[in-house]
Structure formats: C-alpha cells, structure tokens
Amino acid sequence: MKYIAKKPKEGINVSDVHPLVEAGTLVVGLTAIFIAIVLLLVFLIEAALYFVPAETEAELFADWLPEDLVTISPSDDRLYEAQMLVNRLSAHWADAPYTFRVEVDDSDLANAMALPGGLIIVTQGLLDEVESENELAFVLGHELGHFRNRDHLRALGRGIVLSLFFAVVTGNDVAGIGINVADVTLRGFNRDQESDADEFGLAVVYAEYGHVDEAWRLFERWDEQRNGTTGIVTYLATHPDAGDRVEQLERLAQRQQWPAEGEVIPLKW
Numbered sequence: 259m260k261y262i263a264k265k266p267k268e269g270i271n272v273s274d275v276h277p278l279v280e281a282g283t284l285v286v287g288l289t290a291i292f293i294a295i296v297l298l299l300v301f302l303i304e305a306a307l308y309f310v311p312a313e314t315e316a317e318l319f320a321d322w323l324p325e326d327l328v329t330i331s332p333s334d335d336r337l338y339e340a341q342m343l344v345n346r347l348s349a350h351w352a353d354a355p356y357t358f359r360v361e362v363d364d365s366d367l368a369n370a371m372a373l374p375g376g377l378i379i380v381t382q383g384l385l386d387e388v389e390s391e392n393e394l395a396f397v398l399g400h401e402l403g404h405f406r407n408r409d410h411l412r413a414l415g416r417g418i419v420l421s422l423f424f425a426v427v428t429g430n431d432v433a434g435i436g437i438n439v440a441d442v443t444l445r446g447f448n449r450d451q452e453s454d455a456d457e458f459g460l461a462v463v464y465a466e467y468g469h470v471d472e473a474w475r476l477f478e479r480w481d482e483q484r485n486g487t488t489g490i491v492t493y494l495a496t497h498p499d500a501g502d503r504v505e506q507l508e509r510l511a512q513r514q515q516w517p518a519e520g521e522v523i524p525l526k527w
C-alpha cells in the first residue's frame with residue numbers, strides 16, 4: 259500500500275488564543291519576573307547591611323578615601339571649620355557609631371555626600387554657596403541623617419553593597435571594592451530618605467543653636483535664583499526641589515515649635 263503523506267492542517271502553529279491576550283500574558287509575566295528580581299536585590303541589600311553593622315563599617319573604612327577624590331589643601335581654613343562644625347553637630351547624636359571625617363573636594367559643583375565609614379565630602383562649590391554657619395550646619399546635619407539611616411550604603415548601589423558584604427565575610431580588604439566619588443555624585447536618594455535626613459538635620463541644628471534661623475536659607479536662595487548658576491545643578495539633581503524642601507522644613511519647624519529666629523553665626527573664613 260502506498261503511503262500518502264497527509265498535509266498538516268492549516269494553522270496548527272496558530273494558537274486559539276487571541277494574539278493580544280498572548281502579548282498581554284507575556285508582558286505581565288516579564289513584569290512579575292522583573293519585580294521579583296528587584297525585590298530580591300532589595301532584600302539582599304538589607305540583609306547585607308544587617309550583617310555589616312555600622313560599627314564594623316566604621317572600623318573597616320576608618321582611613322579610607324575614594325580613589326578619585328581630589329582634596330583641597332589640608333591646611334585650608336574651610337576644611338578645618340567644616341570638620342569642627344561636624345564634630346559639634348554629631349555630639350548631639352548620642353552613641354553615634356561613626357567618627358565623622360570631613361574632606362573638601364576641589365570641584366566647583368555644589369554637592370555634599372555621605373560615604374562609608376563616616377566620611378562626609380563637601381565640595382568647594384558648596385562652601386562658596388553657603389553664607390552663614392547656620393546654612394552649612396543644616397547641609398552637614400542632613401548628611402548625618404543619611405548615616406543615621408544608613409542610606410549612604412544603599413546609595414552606593416547593589417554591586418558595591420554586596421561586594422562590601424563579601425569582603426567582610428571573606429576578610430578581604432574593603433579598599434579593593436573601588437568606590438568613586440563620581441559613582442555616588444549622581445545617585446540620589448528617594449523622597450522618604452531625603453525628608454528623613456532633613457528632619458534629622460534640622461533637629462541637630464536646633465539642638466546646637468536653640469533655633470533654626472537661616473537653616474534652609476541656602477535653599478530659599480537657590481529656589482529664587484532657579485537656573486541662575488550652573489554650580490548648583492548637581493546638588494539639586496540628587497536632592498529634592500529646593501522650594502518644596504523649604505516648605506517642608508518650615509512646616510516641620512512649626513510642628514516642633516523650634517524658634518525660627520535667633521542669632522546667625524557668620525562663617526569664619
């Protein structure tokens with residue numbers, strides 16, 4: 259008997275499901291996988307932070323500096339005054355696990371950042387923008403707030419936090435992780451992290467001076483001169499809108515009944 263191959267029926271590769279429904283299923287599936295990966299990474303970072311307590315972090319990074327940091331002269335008055343101010347402000351944080359170190363980066367772009375081990379970097383550009391000690395105190399207090407919530411490690415990115423964790427576990431030198439100022443500069447925090455840091459910063463300013471006069475004056479000026487100077491762009495790129503911030507801080511001070519008027523201290527340089 260002769261075998262006659264039957265032609266396959268038309269459309270066997272076409273599913274009965276409408277193509278749009280199939281596409282939808284695919285999108286939903288991929289989104290679910292993506293969300294699961296993000297949640298897993300967030301969980302891993304929190305776990306890594308839990309296993310590397312602030313005390314360990316402070317010890318590991320005691321003398322550490324980022325590889326690409328270009329500092330101003332160690333005998334510069336601005337560096338000395340900023341360090342003295344941080345010492346006074348951090349004294350209001352009882353049992354702080356860090357010994358805070360200040361370095362002044364020679365960049366003209368205004369910025370301030372918190373780095374592992376209690377290192378606070380402010381740029382010359384920022385020091386040129388502040389007009390009173392009270393203004394600088396709030397910027398520094400805000401960075402202390404990021405240490406308090408350990409946002410500074412989260413902002414480094416998953417890769418670095420996980421290598422930090424593995425460096426600790428395997429006893430390797432953390433210097434090899436390779437953290438650069440440039441990596442951190444454009445990585446912002448989320449709104450909640452920012453407003454928590456602002457609350458802490460303002461509380462510290464109030465504890466130091468007994469009032470919050472001029473604490474957010476810098477942001478008021480920046481809000482008024484919006485697009486005025488390019489030097490403030492980096493700070494604003496990584497921090498909330500200056501105007502919104504002023505409103506929030508005013509409300510916070512009212513709620514806490516922190517006096518808005520008081521002696522404003524001139525800069526010593």
Ligand SMILES: [Zn+2]
Nearest residue numbers: 447452455497
């Ligand atoms: Zn911040």
